[in-house]
Amino acid sequence: MNRLRAQAGSALALGLALLLGVFGATAEPARAQAVGASGVIQTPTDYWFAGTRLTFDRAQYRAGRLAVATDDSGLARFLGKLGATLAYQPGQKYVVITTGDRRAVAFVVGDPRFEIAGTAQTAGFAPYVSGSAAYLPFADLARALYVVPILDGDATVLQPQIAALDVRQVGRVTTVTVRGASPLHFKRTSADGDDRVTLAFTGISSTLEPPRDVAGAALNGVTISASGTPRNPTTTVSFDVAPNANRMLVPGESANALSIAFAPAGVALVGTPIPAVGEATVATVPVVQPAEPTLANAAPTAAQATPAVPASGPTPTALGLATATVSNVDADPEGDGLSVLVSISGPVTYEWHRLSDNRWYVDLKPATLSIDPQEIPVTSDAVQSLRVKGFVGPSDHLPTVRVAMTLATPRIVNLAATSDGLTIAVDRLDDLAPLHSGLGEVADGKLVASIVPLPAVLAPAKGDAAQPPAPTAWKFGAPLAAGTNPRLIVLDPGHGGSDDGAMHNGLVEKDLNIDVARRVKALLTARGWLVKMTRETDVDVFAPNDSAHDELQARCDVANQAGARLFISIHTNSFTTSELSGTTTYYYKSDSYGLADAVHARLAASLPTADDGIRKENFYVIHHTTAPAILVEMAFLSNPGDAQLLKTDAFLQKIAVGIANGVGDYATPGAPVSSNGSAAAE
Amino acid sequence: MRTLRTLAGVALLAVIAFVAYRYFAPRASSPGVTIPVYYAKLDGETLAKWDVSVNPNARDADSVAFYATAQAVAGPPPDVTAIRFPSGTIVRSTHVSGSTATVDLGGTVAHEQSGSFAESGEFKALVWTLTALPGVDAVDVKVDGARVATLPGGHLELDEPLTRTSW
DSSP: HHHHHHHHHHHHHHHHHHHHHHHHHHHHHHHHHHHHHHHHOOOSSSSEEEEEEEOOOSSEETTTTTEETTHHHHHHHHHHHHTEEEEOOTSSSEEEEEOSOOOEEETTTEEEEETTTTEEEEEESEEETTEEEEEEEEEHHHHTTTTTEEEEEEEEEEEEBHHHEEEEEEEEEEEEEESSOOOEEEEEOSTTTEEEEEEEEEEEEESSEEEEEOOSSEEEEEEEEEEEEEEEEEEEEEEOOOTTTTEEEOOOOOEEEEEEEEEEESSSSSOOOOBBBBEEOOOOOOOOOOOOOOTTTTOOOOGOOOOOOOOOOOOTTTTTTOOOEEEEEEEEEEEEEEEEEEESSEEEEEEEEEEETSSEEEEEESSSEOOOOOEEOOOOOSSSEEEEEEEOOOOOEEEEEEEEESSSOOOOEEEESSSEEEEEEEEEEEOOOSSSEEEEEETTTTTEEESOOOOHHHHHHHHGGOOOOOOOOOOOOOOOTOOOTTTTTEEOOBBBBBBBOOOOEEEEEHHHHHHHHHHHHHHHHTOOOEEEESOSOOOOOOOOHHHHHHHHHHHHHHHHHOOOEEEEEEEEEESSOOOOOOEEEEEESGHHHOOOOOOHHHOOOOOOOOEEEEEEOOOOHHHSSSEEEEEEEEETTTTTTHHHHHHHHHHHOOOOHHHHHHHHHHHHHTTTTTEEEGOOOO | OOHHHHHHHHHHHHHHHHHHHHHSSSSGTTTEEEEEEEEEEESOOOOEEEEEEEEOOOHHHHHHHHHHHHHHHSSSSSTTTTTTOOOEEEEEEEEEEEEEEEEEEEEGGOOOOOOOOHHHHHHHHHHHHHHHTTTTTEEEEETEEEEOSTTTOOOBSSSSSSSSSGO
8 A cells, every 4th residue: 555655656746747847848938928928028137238227128039049029119229329220111021220320231031141231241040020020139230230248247238339440531631530339429538739639438349459550641540449347438549640730520420420630730621629638529410400591492383392402511521621722714625515624722522513404513612713703715515604603601611612504405514533623524415314413522633422412402593693502411322331432333234245145136235235334324423423334345354255253253343342332234135035025123132122123113114115123133243242233134135126125325325314313312311221122122 | 391382482472573563663653743843934933833743764862853854944835935944955964962953954055145034034943843852952053064153144143052042
């Protein structure tokens, strides 16, 4: 009996043990689910950020790592403090976070790879969807935002970092830009007049290499050091300044950036004085304000009902430059067009507009006019009149020289730098887009166009007597890839040289591709972009009869080595039978969908060909270029109807205008990329 | 005793006959063994399939994959409108290793250009066909025995294995 009891007891104990074991094994997930349902998850470590505890109310664990939902309030607070925004809609595959300095961090549901401004990275786990939210690998997201998780006892401190220190030299002016993960707060810790300017950035750390030599006329070096505790870090940046050099704060492109300009004694700088010792401040950023009513925009007609011109403030590149002198303006006929030579003594920024009534002007600043304001005689069918005058900018108070023309027709106008200044070339080709504008810099014989598109300017009611349009505030369009030239577009006319491409109906693909690419180049250049072509003539890019790999990689290399902002490959399609027709735009990388969408929308709206849509394909050239890249198949050579269209100038020009307009749409704030243009990608 | 030996001999012969039958008889003789072969419709996106009986001589994974590749490259019956590999394309070999099928193509496809649209449809169908085979989830493409970046047309990237998620 005792034995029986003992056996029964053992069996009971075993059963209990098994039962406990089962419950024990499931206890953690059960708790996690219950906690998740109640709204707050007790994370195994406390997360601290910017001095406060960060509580995630929609978090889970995946592969032992924290996964945070796109609608988590803690994540929203974290992103908000960094100046970042998140775009995700249920059912979509992509989650795009746009950082405070306009970089895009793109996650793809189900794929551990993610992209930071076009650079591929691998996360600890693939984002996944649960309910109406996507769950993201938080540690990887934080690092992409220049925030490093650091263990501090039992807590995890999310420590923002100084991400970059950029040094830029224009003429004798050196501008240093400090870029941080979050808005920069700093105070001066060394007295003005010393050979050293030292700024202490509070609440932010840095792992950048400490010393950096700078061969500037007024700045010899920069030293960076980090100190403090994980929760209260401080980064100190010291500038080794030449004796008696001028130094000014100039507005950065976001609150996460601080720019300081240095120039030798005698070179004037425009900006804000560096605060006195001990005085704390924050990085400044141009403020976007509603436009003041002016003659230019006071009462738009219904036909002119474009958005109000936003922003009133100087282009930051104009700040920090010494004032140049415009000493001469000459005009020479050139073919059917006109070439205008403007002599300028030093670096200037330029901003041009073409108004809807065919008036065109460029403002050069900071610059003064050393000749009398005047009308320059011209003998050209392309230009009716040419004028030059000087004035002080009404909103930025910078000395400005304006060269203005009245065009006979809406011609393309190209700008090019010369050793003496600037050439304004009025092209023989018409530009059919209604309104254009652009800006950039001319310095040291080089012209660097900015990608920043300007808002449309309404025609002034009264000729040149009207107030000049308010210049736009500095703003970015599509996010910039790391290490890229934000002003450069590479156009890739498909095939060429020993490779004819497809041939049907008396048409040769390589010839059509370069014809349209040249038209696109003319349009984009006129709109302020710097454009490079993988081939300018009928040649192989790598070598005649080379392998597909060498040829295609050479095309990618052109874009990658130049740090192109965008890459557009232009092709003409073909098929074994004649029945297929239409226009298709291809993309491959998630960061390219926005560009494909913008360009294809314009093409589909303007071309008479069938709309074959936007497609994702692993085509070599749009895969191996770092920049957002698309491949446009204009039409089918093999289709008689499409071929007939491809034989007309009007159709080819329409394609070019469509591509150029699409690029313009993409580079506008609020364009598809920043609002997650990949929405309809899949 | 003699009866026992006779019975044992008969049993042995029966076993030998059964084994020989199992070895030599074509697997496909089993009724209903088919594989799906895909083709791309002219919209370039939609895939359709038709079922083909497994080649009676295809006994191993390589043989079945080779047979499937040949069917996909040949395309559906002529009266079906489809995106097809260029006429004269040949399948040099197909080899399955792990979960990857390596296809070696030659003939017309190695030197004749087709547009991006056709390339995409051709290889999409091929990849769908081969990844429908058990255990295959990627397709490595070679042309004339060599790895290539793309076909002469210079469009679809072929130097990385293609999967169904490539599209």
